[in-house]
Amino acid sequence: MPVIEYIEAIRLAMKEEMERDPEVFVMGEDVGLKGGVFGTTKGLQQQFGEDRALDTPLAESAIAGVAIGAAMAGMKPIAEMQYSDFMFPATNQIISEAAKIRYRSNNDWSCPIVIRAPIGGGVFGGLYHSQCPESVFFGTPGLKIVAPSTAYDAKGLLKAAIRDPDPVLFFENKKCYRLVADEVPEEDYTVPIGKSKVMREGGDITVIGYSMPLHFAMQAAEELSREEGVEAHVLDLRTLQPLDRAGILEAAAKTGKVLIVHEDNKTGGVGAEVAAIIAEELLYDLDAPIRRLCGPDVPAMPINPPGEKHFLLNKEKLKSAMLELARF
Amino acid sequence: MTQTGTVRQNSRHAALGISDEKAVAMYEIMKLARMYDERGQLLQRAGKINFHISGITQEPSQTAMAFAMDRERDWFLPYYRDYALVLSVGMTVKELMLSIFAKAEDPNSAGRQMPGHFGCRRLRIVTGSSPVTTQVPHAVGFALAAKMRGEDAVSIVSFGEGSSNQGDFHEGLNFAGVQKLPVVFVCQNNQYAISVPFSKQSAGKIADRAIGYGFPGYRVDGNDPLEVYRVVKEARERAAAGEGPTLIEIMTYRVTAHSTSDNDLAYRTKEEVEIHKAKDGIPVYRRYLTELGLWSDEKEDELTRRLRAMIDEATEYAEKAPFQPPEDSFRYVYAEEGEAR
Numbered sequence: 001m002p003v004i005e006y007i008e009a010i011r012l013a014m015k016e017e018m019e020r021d022p023e024v025f026v027m028g029e030d031v032g033l034k035g036g037v038f039g040t041t042k043g044l045q046q047q048f049g050e051d052r053a054l055d056t057p058l059a060e061s062a063i064a065g066v067a068i069g070a071a072m073a074g075m076k077p078i079a080e081m082q083y084s085d086f087m088f089p090a091t092n093q094i095i096s097e098a099a100k101i102r103y104r105s106n107n108d109w110s111c112p113i114v115i116r117a118p119i120g121g122g123v124f125g126g127l128y129h130s131q132c133p134e135s136v137f138f139g140t141p142g143l144k145i146v147a148p149s150t151a152y153d154a155k156g157l158l159k160a161a162i163r164d165p166d167p168v169l170f171f172e173n174k175k176c177y178r179l180v181a182d183e184v185p186e187e188d189y190t191v192p193i194g195k196s197k198v199m200r201e202g203g204d205i206t207v208i209g210y211s212m213p214l215h216f217a218m219q220a221a222e223e224l225s226r227e228e229g230v231e232a233h234v235l236d237l238r239t240l241q242p243l244d245r246a247g248i249l250e251a252a253a254k255t256g257k258v259l260i261v262h263e264d265n266k267t268g269g270v271g272a273e274v275a276a277i278i279a280e281e282l283l284y285d286l287d288a289p290i291r292r293l294c295g296p297d298v299p300a301m302p303i304n305p306p307g308e309k310h311f312l313l314n315k316e317k318l319k320s321a322m323l324e325l326a327r328f
Numbered sequence: 329m330t331q332t333g334t335v336r337q338n339s340r341h342a343a344l345g346i347s348d349e350k351a352v353a354m355y356e357i358m359k360l361a362r363m364y365d366e367r368g369q370l371l372q373r374a375g376k377i378n379f380h381i382s383g384i385t386q387e388p389s390q391t392a393m394a395f396a397m398d399r400e401r402d403w404f405l406p407y408y409r410d411y412a413l414v415l416s417v418g419m420t421v422k423e424l425m426l427s428i429f430a431k432a433e434d435p436n437s438a439g440r441q442m443p444g445h446f447g448c449r450r451l452r453i454v455t456g457s458s459p460v461t462t463q464v465p466h467a468v469g470f471a472l473a474a475k476m477r478g479e480d481a482v483s484i485v486s487f488g489e490g491s492s493n494q495g496d497f498h499e500g501l502n503f504a505g506v507q508k509l510p511v512v513f514v515c516q517n518n519q520y521a522i523s524v525p526f527s528k529q530s531a532g533k534i535a536d537r538a539i540g541y542g543f544p545g546y547r548v549d550g551n552d553p554l555e556v557y558r559v560v561k562e563a564r565e566r567a568a569a570g571e572g573p574t575l576i577e578i579m580t581y582r583v584t585a586h587s588t589s590d591n592d593l594a595y596r597t598k599e600e601v602e603i604h605k606a607k608d609g610i611p612v613y614r615r616y617l618t619e620l621g622l623w624s625d626e627k628e629d630e631l632t633r634r635l636r637a638m639i640d641e642a643t644e645y646a647e648k649a650p651f652q653p654p655e656d657s658f659r660y661v662y663a664e665e666g667e668a669r
Contacts (some may be wrong), residue, residue: 004469025476051476057506062465062499069469069483072454073403075476077469089495096459097466105447105455106438107660110669166665203612 004184005164007177009151010040014032014078016188018048021076024162028055028063028080038118038177040281064115068098071113071160076162084171085128090190091136098167099142114161118174119147120212120263122312126303129136132211132264132295137169138240138273144193145241147171149214151182151220153238156191164193171240173212177212180215194239196247202231205326206251208274209261213293213313217261220319240270245277252278256287257325263313282293288328293321336454337621340554344561346395352555354391354416356631357615361387361412361633364421367643368428368443372588376647377428381444382584383409386516388609389550389578390486391416393514396560397484402570403470405454405463405485408444409516413486418451421638425646432652439652446653460491464500464513471509482567484512484560488520489577492534501575505541510567512560513575516550518582522596538575550580551609586606 005014017024025048026041032055035042045053056063060081066078081087087094094115101111121130137143144166148154154172161168199214200221207217214236220233235251236245252258258278260271293313294307295301301311341351361383368380383390386409394416406413411424423435430439435448437455442577447455456463467485474481481565492515493496504511515534519526538545548559556578563574581604585592592601617623663669 057499057502059495059502061496061504062468065462065496065500066469066472066503067548069454069466069471070476071469072466073470073473075473092459093462093465093496096457097462100457101455102660102662104437104441104445104457105449106440107664108435108447108449109455110663112669141504144662165667165669275662 001183001185003181004151005178006151006154006172007038007040008181009042009155009184010158010172011042011279013155013162014041015044015047016325017159017162018044018052023074024076024078025052026052026078026080027067029056029058029082031055036175041080052261060086060090060138061093064093065097067113067115067151068093068101068111071111072101072109076112078114078116078162081115081117083125083287084119084133085131087115087117087133089114091313094137094143094167094169095140102166103142110165113167113169114158114163114170115167116170116172119123119171120173120175121308122175122212123304124305124308127300130301132262134240134264135169135269138270142167143241144168144239145171146193146239147210148238148241149173149176149180149236150209151180151184153191153197153236155184156189157193157238158241159188160190160193160237163190168193171211175212191238194242194244196237196244196251198233198251199236200232200234202233202255202326204231204255205257205259206235206255207261207318207322208235208237208248208251210240210270211263213261213263213318216313216315217322219315220322222261223319224322224326228323228326230323232322233240237270237274243273243277248274248277252282253285256285257328258286259291259293259325260289261293261313261318263295265297266292267297269294288325290320291325293317344554344558346554346557351617352622354395355613355623357391357412357416358387358553358613359631360421360635360638361391361415362610363639364415364424365411367639369584369588371428371643379442379588380428381408381587383411385583385604385608386518386550386580387412388553388613389556389580391514392553392556393484393486393494393560396557397482397564401481402564403452403454403467403481403483405467405470405483406456407460407486407488407491407516408478409464410446410454410486414446414451414453417453419446419448419453420642422642422645424647425509425642429646429649430651431618431646431649433649440657452625461487461494461496463487465503466495467507467511467513468500468504471511472502472507474510475507480563481566482510482512484514484564486514486516488521489517489519489526489534490524490529492537493529501538501541501573505543508570508572511573512563512567513573514560515575515577516580517577518580520582520586520596522586523592533577535575535577543573543575545575545577547577547579550578551607551612553609553613567654573641576638
């Protein structure tokens with residue numbers, strides 16, 4: 001099975017879906033001739049023409065709003081937000097419109113749109129090219145939210161999102177683009193939305209998270225296994241909305257010690273909901289208080305290297321939090 | 329008789345390609361919308377319904393807008409005062425009544441949304457919301473889809489002059505201009521955004537903004553439905569010919585309060601309102617039809633009786649109709665199992 005980069009998995013998912021279905025198209029700033037500022041849509045305009053890899057004016061609410069209109073008309077648009085930091089002008093279109101179109105029309109209309117947006121820092125992007133805005137949209141009924149950590153899941157989840165009859169926010173991690181590569185089958189497959197995945201089996205502690213920080217968790221888990229004999233069970237949520245309750249509870253029950261990790265800041269983050277689910281159902285099965293290791297509650301990360309490093313999670317931070325929990 | 333026939337052939341509506349039957353049908357819709365609207369206000373005052381928002385005085389232009397479009401092919405994105413527009417496109421008074429009573433059978437939302445939040449896939453009326461102007465980029469999206477599929481469909485979208493200050497107005501028009509999309513933008517300038525007069529909303533003409541987006545903009549008198557028809561028809565033809573969008577600013581005046589929750593005399597005078605009531609386009613259009621021999625007092629009486637009976641029946645039906653069961657209000661957050669769309 002070929003090993004491909006995370007960014008290539010995303011590009012291939014779009015290319016294959018555009019080949020499969022003439023109603024699938026991608027639109028956004030720089031997605032056409034340039035092929036995206038990260039190269040995510042490279043080659044699509046050459047293969048599918050200007051209309052289906054559509055360079056739009058620099059106006060995010062229109063990118064989302066026009067895509068929503070086209071989706072209601074029966075197309076399958078993929079709207080790209082160049083950085084998730086810039087999707088806030090489109091928030092009204094996403095939350096007031098896309099999320100509510102099926103519900104407010106009593107199922108008469110639907111909005112099968114995918115909005116792709118790169119999240120995360122570590123690229124010296126400063127405050128406005130580094131954010132994780134998941135919590136802004138999380139908890140909005142009517143939206144589905146996915147955030148893959150591997151190339152395999154990125155491709156399978158993006159295909160599932162494109163084929164989904166409802167609006168899906170696809171948060172791809174820009175640090176993962178070229179840092180993460182794994183085995184991706186050549187044949188067509190999808191990864192179901194709403195299902196978590198066990199990345200590593202273990203009996204001592206459970207780490208639950210999504211996106212980039214899980215790679216630090218996996219590295220830390222290997223070292224802890226070797227050095228301390230601590231075996232971590234690692235669960236990738238993959239889908240943030242709807243959360244896989246059964247998967248979360250099963251993973252938490254396995255060890256009774258839970259650490260939740262994400263790069264989005266701690267207060268009001270997805271981890272708070274994961275912790276609440278565990279507390280509601282499994283409180284008396286826990287052997288330690290639920291821990292969270294997240295981005296700090298500051299507006300966003302600074303661009304200066306020590307500041308950025310201090311803000312971000314890394315293997316060492318994960319390792320120390322995991323060991324502390326194991327020893328509790 | 330011969331003389332009347334000659335007059336009709338040279339009439340304004342005939343010159344626009346509107347048949348006598350269509351000219352009369354337009355009048356009947358204006359009247360229906362007016363009488364429905366008045367009933368809505370009464371029902372709210374009587375405590376039978378919670379809320380009504382009026383389109384009174386805007387009916388002639390709304391009717392003309394719809395009649396100038398292709399009602400089999402085009403997409404309609406109305407705003408909350410567009411009763412005459414949705415009635416022209418095929419929504420029935422019974423359906424509007426079901427909406428105002430928020431009943432399950434309401435095709436717009438099954439009684440989930442406030443009245444005036446139209447939507448009906450069968451009639452190509454696109455579902456709308458309360459945050460204003462979000463429908464403008466949607467109309468552009470429908471036009472983009474039509475262009476990509478090579479379909480001969482044009483989308484038409486309404487909004488108020490207050491709304492035209494929202495970013496979605498500018499972003500939507502700019503996008504449509506760049507892509508030369510088949511869309512007609514209609515600003516119904518009724519001079520008030522709740523209490524804020526037009527002079528405090530804009531220092532220029534809304535129609536002039538089109539220049540900045542690279543397509544034509546026109547201002548037209550909303551009390552003259554035939555002029556509105558002409559301008560919208562031309563805009564539709566330009567759109568269908570691949571020549572791109574048009575912005576139309578319809579000059580009208582909101583004679584009612586913003587909604588049944590508003591007291592308009594707190595910010596304007598009765599005299600000002602009366603001046604505009606006197607310019608009402610419906611009696612003017614009636615006189616026009618009468619002078620051509622297409623209308624008469626007898627026909628007016630018959631129509632009024634017929635519409636009143638229709639509205640009475642619709643009111644009674646909607647009042648008695650069941651609400652959506654509360655447990656069903658959990659449905660359709662997402663597609664249900666096995667649904668492809």
